[in-house]
Amino acid sequence: MKNENIRVRFAPSPTGFLHIGSARTAFFNWLFAKKMSGVFVLRIEDTDIERHKEDTIDLIMDSLKWLGITWDEGPDIGGIFAPYRQSLRKEIYNQYAQKLIAEKRAYRCFCSPDKLEEKRKASTKDKGSDFLKYDRECLKLTDEDIANNLQYGRNYTIRLLVPDDREINFTDIAYGKISVNSKIVEDFIIIRSNGLPTYNFSVAIDDIQMKITHVIRGEDHLSNTPKQLLIYDALNSELPRFVHLPMILGSDGQKLSKRHGSISIEAYRDEGFLPEAIQNYLALLGWAYDEKTTIFSLEELVAKFSLEDINKKPAKFDYEKLLWLNGGYIRNTDDKILSKLIYGRLIKSAPQKNTDIVSGINMAKIEKIIPLIKERMRTIKEACELISPFFYKVRYAEEIKNFFENEKSEAANILNNTITVLEAFSDNQTTSITFKSSLIEPELKKIADKLGINLRKVAEVVRIALWGAKVSPPLFGTMEILGRTETLNRLKAYSENF
């Protein structure tokens, strides 16, 4: 049962992918809606026709869905306050604007952008580099002037008439009491000359009209809030509660951008992060439940989340911690699900024609591999890299070829012993000496004992030969899955180095 008394919204502008910071904002809104059994609205703020990119709307919605964020009202599913795209709500904004003009709370401005630019320049010269605001030239226009201008079809914008000297006060749930004097805000434009509203106007109108009760958004909007408050006031509307979320910054404290690595939710999905891990990590950016809990299930998050616990300090994005969290979530994920994810990625990245394939990429095999690597993967991508030699021929890098340069005879001896022992195994699963890890291990241990060395040393030589790398999944299990034939092929191929 939805509680209509709690309505929140996430209002992205469709200019690109879903940014990690926007995702956090969306998620906090969603968490709050879930906790309160409220309504979560998705609204597209596409009033800037220049920057707007149509296909990013689907991109954003896909990312949200992948993250587990669903909405009760939105552009795709409609709702009682449809439409949910601002570009389709032009009439609504204009009605409000006309009302404000009629009540002398707003006025038409016929100044062209060029003219405004001149004014700004002139003003800068006069008063140094001080703050400059619109000089209200068009406020002085008589009704006759306006009628004339209108008749000539001159372009105009609509500006809000801002009170000269008034304290604007509001309480932000995270930031506390905030107070700004209206004298520092100019008569800002609410309707552009193309008839579309500007952000501060459309956001206020929509939040009023859609009966939004809690505005949860990034801290970059904190400074815009007084302007919106002025609109609420001009319209005599009830205020929502405001909650601003601290910014998410890059590791150097600068605004999160491409050079900090991945910043789109899409990218994290492609790298093989699980949505649960992203949710958990995002929740920890600007919010904390208590002094020790860091791992939360979604249910716990919904239950424990509270706007009052949101903090104000900007948070730096810590990729390492995300990796750690993701590893934890992977270990708790069902093998079948992991198999599918790995399978999907492997297939996607597989070269079209590849003569190096030693084994078809199939689910059954991947499912067998999972237990070997589950504890050592932090992302699906990492897993794929680690297990790639199961499917592709080993390519020995120079450093690996010459790995035993200084101990050639010992390495050759180990390898030859191993080959001899393994050849005694049967490929036939029904005989007693099947090629199983539990049976392979003691045999290699015997070799180690015989040569008076550590099993570790034996494993090192065999691993390099078998995997072409210093690191591999557990050796014996790897050999079992690879099979006797392929295992021996690789060992023999490598022994030719000596």
Add this chain to the structure above:
RNA sequence: GGCCCGUUCGUCUAGGGGUUAGGACAGCAGAUUUUCAAUCUGCCAGCAGGAGUUCGAUUCUCCUACGGGCUACCA
């Protein structure tokens, strides 16, 4: 420039007039181990600076510094 906001280990944070300032990630060391991980144990590390209030400030107030945001016919 003006206005708004912020500042606890490298990072995310808990705390809050008297605490050995707590946890987690990372780092380091050890245990375990066929590698790498995982796991466990231990270690390292912090209240931006200066005044004031107070018996006592990391906590309250002010100033400074630093950081961020807004100041568009962007959102």
